[in-house]
Amino acid sequence: MQECPYQLLCIPDVDECRTLPDACRGDMHCVNQNGGYLCLPRSLYNQPYRPDTPALPNPVYQDPSAGFPDTFLPAVPGGGGGRGGVEPSYPRVRSTAQCILGYTLAEDGTCNDIDECETNSHHCNPTQVCINTSGGYTCSCTEGYWLIGGQCQDIDECRYGYCQQLCANAPGSYSCSCNPGFILNPDSRTCQDVDECEDEPCSHGCFNTYGSFMCNCDEGFELAADGTTCIDLDECSFSEFLCQHRCVNTPGSFSCICPPGYYVFEDGRSCEDFNECDTGNNTCTTAQVCFNFQGGYTCLDPLQCRPPYVEVSDNQCMCSAENPACRDKAFTILYRHMDLSSGRSVPADIFQMQATTRYPGAFYIFQIKSGNDGREFYMRQTSNVSATLVLSRPIKGPKQVVLDLEMVTVNNVINFRGSSIIRLTIFVSEHPF
Incomplete structure (x- = not known):
């Protein structure tokens, strides 16, 4: 029984x-061995065993587990080959040839190796490759194949x-390739990332990622549907209150x-009134008074009081009680000007009025x-x-x-x-600011 090396599990x-x-082709006879088999010529195998017969040249030994045939050299226990020795597991035969099997006699009397692969005298499977050896040959498979059941697959x-x-x-072979965004390394097996940003695929900024890349846009732009082009962002369409x-x-x-x-204020969005009267950017004459209001100005002519009123100051006309024409007329008319933004929210207190002179026992009525x-x-009335x-x-x-x-005194x-x-006089501006 064959021993199991390295304490491995052996099967029959x-x-x-x-x-x-x-298993053996041509005029070869198959002889089973432990863990393999031999292919021997039938003419040699049928001859009886003789102890004094010289040893048979190395037979071809086929070991399926190894994937290809190999040369088997049988060992004779006890170190001898005589009658006291153990009979080998294959028959020994007498040969009349001067050269052992696998060699041929040359003209100079030497024995030359027969190249069974070149002479096509081997018995390798058509799917196998013949490899010549000294006195024999081996059958193997080409790279990319392995031996299964005597066939190279x-x-x-x-x-x-x-x-x-x-x-x-x-x-018998294979080829490697890489996913998009990678290139094959010189080893033809591994892949390395491609830095797509080197080719500047983005219209603005590019950020390389593993196997791909990402484009980004400058402020005020957004990425288009193609993922690489940046288009202008219409900020004005976002809100009507931006400006x-x-x-x-x-x-x-x-x-x-x-x-x-x-003019545009420091925040870049608000509008501030341009005071034409302070800057002198107006068309008023020296006799006129420049009055500024939101978004514009006006030139006020010098006060002219209509009779029976007389001018008592640059903005006040008075009608004396001693003048019969002033009966049933207001004692004084005071001229005032103010500006008001268009569409101002309501209610809003915009002007105050009060009596400057008070009389004992008098009361006051205010009205428009x-x-x-x-x-x-x-x-x-406050x-x-x-x-x-x-x-x-x-x-x-x-x-x-x-x-x-009017303020009525009673x-x-x-x-x-x-x-x-x-x-x-109220100057209402065109705009709400």
Whole structure:
């Protein structure tokens, strides 16, 4: 029985002569051995065994587990080959030839090796490759094949992970390839990342990733559907409140524009009134007074009081009680000017009015005498000597409103009733700022 080396598990010997179809070809006889088999010429095998017969030349030994035939040199236990020795496992025969099997006699009397592979006298399977040896030959498989059941079958290298990424098996060979974004290394097996950013595929910025890349855009741009092109971002379309007046889109940004009479504030979005009166950028004469309001200005002519009123200051006209023509007329008319933003939110206190002279036993009545045709204003008395003008409805500009705000003084002790008027001119701007 064959011993099991290295304490490995051994299984009973397989009789290849029975299990393998046509294990030995031609005029060869199959002899089973432990772990293999021999192929011997039938003419030699049929001769009887003689102890004095010289040893048979190395027979061809086939070991299926090794994948190809090999030369088997049988050992004779006890170190002898005589009658006292152990008979070998194959027959010995007498040969009349001067050269042993596998050699041929040359003209000079020497024995030369027969190249069975070249003379095609071997018995290798058509799928195998013949390899000549001294006195014999071996059968093997070419690279990329292995011996299974006496046949050379293709090795599927892809099954065993020969390639790092993509593998294509071929008869006796294989080829490796890489996924998109990678290139094959010189070893033809592994792959390395391709830095796509070197080819500048992005219109703005590029960031290389493992096996791919990403494009990014500068501020004010967004990535297009193709993933590489950057298109301008229309910031003005995001909100109507981005600019106080008007938004103009620019490549990668935007700008705010203000109407005439305004300039863009430091924040770049708000509109600030341009005071033409302070800067001197106006058309008023030296005799006129420049009055600035939101988004513009006006030139006020010198005060001219209509009779029976006389001028007592640059903004006040008075009608004396001693003048019969002043009966039933306001004692004084005081001229005031103010500006108001278009569409100002309501209610809003916009002007205050109060008595400057107080008489014992007198009380005061405040009212809008004229100019409030649209009912946008009303007077709210805040004390016995003062009142506030309230804007109750928004007014759209540009518009100019003139209100006569009357303060009536009543003194029942001396049976006195008189009035004073503030003629308030309101310049309503065109824009709500």
